[in-house]
Amino acid sequence: MKTVAVINQKGGTGKTTTAVNLAAACAARGYWVLLVDLDPQSSAAYSLGLDPAREPATLARAILDERPLVDMIRTTGIEGVEVVLGGPELATLELRIKNPLTAVRVLARLLEPVKPAYDLCIMDAPPALSLMFTNALSSADGLLVPVTPSFLSAKGLEALMATIDEARADLQVNPELLGIVLTMVDKRLALDKEVEANLRSVFGAKVLEQTIRLTVRLKEAPGHFRSIFTHAPGSSGAQDYDALADEVLARLKLPVRQEKETEVIEVSAAGG
Numbered sequence: 573m574k575t576v577a578v579i580n581q582k583g584g585t586g587k588t589t590t591a592v593n594l595a596a597a598c599a600a601r602g603y604w605v606l607l608v609d610l611d612p613q614s615s616a617a618y619s620l621g622l623d624p625a626r627e628p629a630t631l632a633r634a635i636l637d638e639r640p641l642v643d644m645i646r647t648t649g650i651e652g653v654e655v656v657l658g659g660p661e662l663a664t665l666e667l668r669i670k671n672p673l674t675a676v677r678v679l680a681r682l683l684e685p686v687k688p689a690y691d692l693c694i695m696d697a698p699p700a701l702s703l704m705f706t707n708a709l710s711s712a713d714g715l716l717v718p719v720t721p722s723f724l725s726a727k728g729l730e731a732l733m734a735t736i737d738e739a740r741a742d743l744q745v746n747p748e749l750l751g752i753v754l755t756m757v758d759k760r761l762a763l764d765k766e767v768e769a770n771l772r773s774v775f776g777a778k779v780l781e782q783t784i785r786l787t788v789r790l791k792e793a794p795g796h797f798r799s800i801f802t803h804a805p806g807s808s809g810a811q812d813y814d815a816l817a818d819e820v821l822a823r824l825k826l827p828v829r830q831e832k833e834t835e836v837i838e839v840s841a842a843g844g
């Protein structure tokens with residue numbers, strides 16, 4: 573199992589949208605995917621029709637009660653994607669955790685026994701330099717950084733790259749930066765083109781070729797508890813996330829899988 577953390581300390585850059593739709597795109601290619609929600613806001617869980625407030629099996633409980641992660645895994649409406657909900661207690665984990673010395677690696681330790689069951693683990697990180705953010709860095713093979721086009725994007729990215737470098741040194745880990753992905757791009761705007769060109773000149777090949785266009789379809793999909801591929805299969809959002817999956821998988825060097833033979837049917841998990 574390879575682990576990919578979708579990170580950015582800035583809020584609202586498309587992390588959750590990217591984590592959920594990348595998971596769905598990879599599952600459609602035949603990979604078994606575990607989506608792990610590291611955000612106390614639980615946006616990924618809500619997007620899949622699950623309510624962490626009513627669900628006792630969460631990542632926070634696994635950490636606090638020292639229980640195995642396998643007890644916390646749930647199926648989703650997306651064939652091939654299973655999920656671990658974060659849980660609201662993640663917000664105060666720093667205060668509650670029993671052993672602060674091992675706290676920065678607790679996620680890596682919990683993931684170890686489930687590795688044989690999945691090809692890919694995708695982690696949706698919170699928009700904060702919190703304990704779960706550090707855990708994302710200490711357990712990831714690869715990092716994916718969604719960023720929205722704005723003049724401040726490059727500044728935020730420079731700060732993030734410095735934080736990643738510090739984590740590499742302090743935690744003695746070496747997650748690879750798989751790529752920076754521009755999201756919510758409005759191709760009609762000169763500003764968006766200018767920001768994209770600037771990021772490509774500063775970060776070179778670290779900026780993925782594929783960008784994600786701005787589309788209301790991607791905004792709607794979570795409200796229907798669906799991925800973009802079921803909500804609006806022909807949309808620009810579906811095309812962009814499909815192509816992004818190819819680029820990310822190539823950089824991750826995951827071996828190609830047979831597409832699953834069962835028909836991919838997504839159902840609303842909330843609806844039972």
Ligand SMILES: Nc1ncnc2c1ncn2[C@@H]1O[C@H](COP(=O)(O)OP(=O)(O)OP(=O)(O)O)[C@@H](O)[C@H]1O
Nearest residue numbers: 583584585586587588589699756785786787790791
């Ligand atoms: N390409 C897009 N086009 C239009 N809307 C989008 C697009 N990508 C994401 N959104 C919307 O923008 C908002 C923020 O996206 P998302 O929740 O994925 O960001 P995030 O980085 O996970 O936020 P947070 O930092 O709060 O966790 C959501 O309402 C989402 O539906």
Ligand SMILES: [Mg+2]
Nearest residue numbers: 587588611615
């Ligand atoms: Mg999010």
